[in-house]
Amino acid sequence: MWQQHLAILPILVPLLAALLQLLPWGDRPQPKRRAIGLLSSILTLILTIALLVQVNQDQMIVYALGNWSAPFGIVLMVDKLSALMMLVTAILALPVLIYGCYAEDNLGSHFQALFQFQIMGIMGAFATGDIFNLFVFFEVLLISSYALLMHGGGKFRLRTTLHYVLLNLLGSALFLISVGTLYGVTGTLNMADLATQVQQLSGDQAALAKAGGMMLLIVFGIKAAILPLHFWLPQAYSTTTGVVAALFAIMTKVGVYAIVRVYTLIFGPEANELALIAHDWLWVMGLVTMLAGAIGIIGARDLRLLVAYLVVISIGTLIATYSLNGIATTGAMLFYLIHSTFITGALFLLADLIAFERGKTASRIVSGKKMANHSAYSVMFLIAAIAIIGLPPLSGFVGKLMIMESASPTGASFWLWGAMLGATLIMLISVTRAGSKMLWHTLSGKANEQSAPLGKRAAVVMLLSLSVVMTLFASPIRNYTDDVAEQLYDIDQYPSRVLTKGAE
Known part of the structure; x- marks a missing residue:
């Protein structure tokens, strides 16, 4: 029975988990909220x-909410x-939440519930078959992200969160305008129906649809942090x-997916014209x-900021590769997307651990005292550096190849x-x-004694091990991403399955 509602x-x-976590839960609520959060993430x-297994068998799952037929009702559409x-979202969320359960969730109110609301919004954005509900799920994840960015407080976080909020409010306004424009010329917001209606437009109607489509590009460009709309990301993430x-x-x-x-x-x-x-x-x-991103990492003087600019480089790589508009390039792009996410x-979690154990020098790229787990972090950083730069033999090299x-x-x-090889060289030098500064050249004297919990270090190892797993199973993963790309470019399949389901 539950398989019918799998989509x-x-x-x-995560929605149910978040609602449960908002309950009072007596004198010691946090352990119960953590248990609910971990159980939700595992489930x-x-x-x-x-x-994924079901979609691999059926190619596509169309779920009509309230049994209202498409394109008039709301549908969820899960393809490969x-x-x-x-x-990928679920795999990332589990070790990150494990890390957060070690007192990180005590730094601000309702971290556990906000975490689950964030996951809910991301999952909904990936599953929706309606462009207006894509906007709705964007707003869910954005509202959660506003509070999460402020987690722990501080004037720097307040300033960067304010910039982030204002920029995304502008993006939301543009999203609504573009959605209204597309609805005005096509009479539908169902993505499958839009795909068929857009092919029939010409003249002024085509020009209006193009204006709506280009406004959507600005909106998704903000979400994906594409230049010149990327300037919010380095400060917010660092x-x-x-x-x-x-x-x-x-x-x-999520922005890359929407694009x-x-x-x-x-x-x-x-789409004709x-x-x-x-x-x-x-x-x-x-x-x-x-x-x-390459210029940013050259000038970065903080490890967190450097990692944030590495995210910018990865986004540029994904977008440029996708724009080549081919099944092979899109399949390779998806492999690299998975790798870069993990x-x-x-790296963000590792930078946080290093900052904690270094004390006053924190994550600044300067020499400091040895850490309590200095050798372990050196090995972790070496693995992460090889993977993110794209050196053999790990998944970064495989993805770029x-x-x-x-x-x-x-x-x-x-x-x-040229851009990829040049960025790789700059990444090699900067990382x-x-x-070298933070882990090799250490100051003399007694090492810092504060040690991060073992569970936090285990969470980082879990994520780093995924790069090794992707390297070992690169061939089957690439075969699947090629299948994803092939289905993606089979433009007729999506509308026929969604609209046929709605007519049943």
């Missing part, structure tokens, strides 16, 4: 695995791309707590975003090769400098 369960489980992970993104920054490693991928979904399905190759309206812009913005999440193999170094792809 909505990864949304309902969500199991559900997303089951969802949605299922993959939901699974000033918040490590556990929040690690969770936010998936946040920019891939909308500009492949609705404004894809078959509106075909691939965003791809030329995405190509240029992807390359310059990589450049901006490894940047691990896949991208370069799928994009032959001729024509426009030549610039992608090596940071590791």
Whole structure:
């Protein structure tokens, strides 16, 4: 019976958990809230695995809420791309929450509930088949993120959160305007129906739809942190707590997902006058975003800020690769997306551990005293550095090799090769400098005695081990991401399945 509702369960489980965590729970509520949160995360992970298996068998799951037929009713649509993104979110969330349960959740009110609301919003954004409900789930995850960015307090977090809120309020306003424009010319907001209606537009109606589509690009560009809309990310990610920054490693991928979904399905190759309206812009913005991230890590004097700019570089790589508009390049891009999500999440948590054990020098890239777990962090940083830079043999190297193999170094792809290799060189220099300063060149004297809990270190190891797993199973993972890309570019399948389901 529950299999019939599998598409909505990864949304309902964190929602129910968040509501339960808001209850008083007596004199010592935090242990109970942590138990609920961990149970919810484990159950969500199991559900997303089951969802991936189910989608692999049925190709696509269409869930009509209230049994109202599409395109008039609200539908959830989980295909291979949605299922993959939901699974990546669930895998990331579990070790991050384990890390947060070691007193990190005591730094502010309702961290546990906000964490679950955030997961609910992300899962909903990946699963929705309606562009207006994409806006709704965006707002759910954004409202949660506003409070999470402020977790722990402080004037720097207040300032960066204010910038983040104002920018996203502008993005939300543009989202509503673009949605209204598209509805005005097509009469629908169901993505499957939009894909068919857009193909029939011409003249002034096509021009209005193009305006709506380009406004959506601005909105998704803010979410994904594409230059010139990326300036909120480095300060926001580097000033918040490590556990929040690690969770936010998936946040920019929601923007990337929205770009891939909308500009492949609705404004894809078959959209006549509106075909691939965003791809030329995405190509240029992807390359310059990589450049901006590379410049940022050169100037970074704090490990957290350096990791934040590494996120910017990864986003530029993803967007530029997707803009090449091919099954092979998109499959390679998805492999790299999974890798970058896990490894940047691990780096944010590791930077937080290092900052805690270094004492006053915190995460600044300067020499300091030895840490209580200095050797362990040195090994962790070495593994993370190899993975994020893209050196052999870990998943970063495999992912970049896949991208370069799928994009032959001729024509426009030549610039992608050059940008990736140049960014890799700068990453090698900057990350090596940071590791050398913070972990190799230590000050003489007694080592700092404060030691982070073993559970926190275990959470980082869990995330780092995923890079090793991706390396060992690179071939089957790439085969699956290629299948995802192939289904994504089968433009006719999505509308036919969703609208046929609605007519049943």
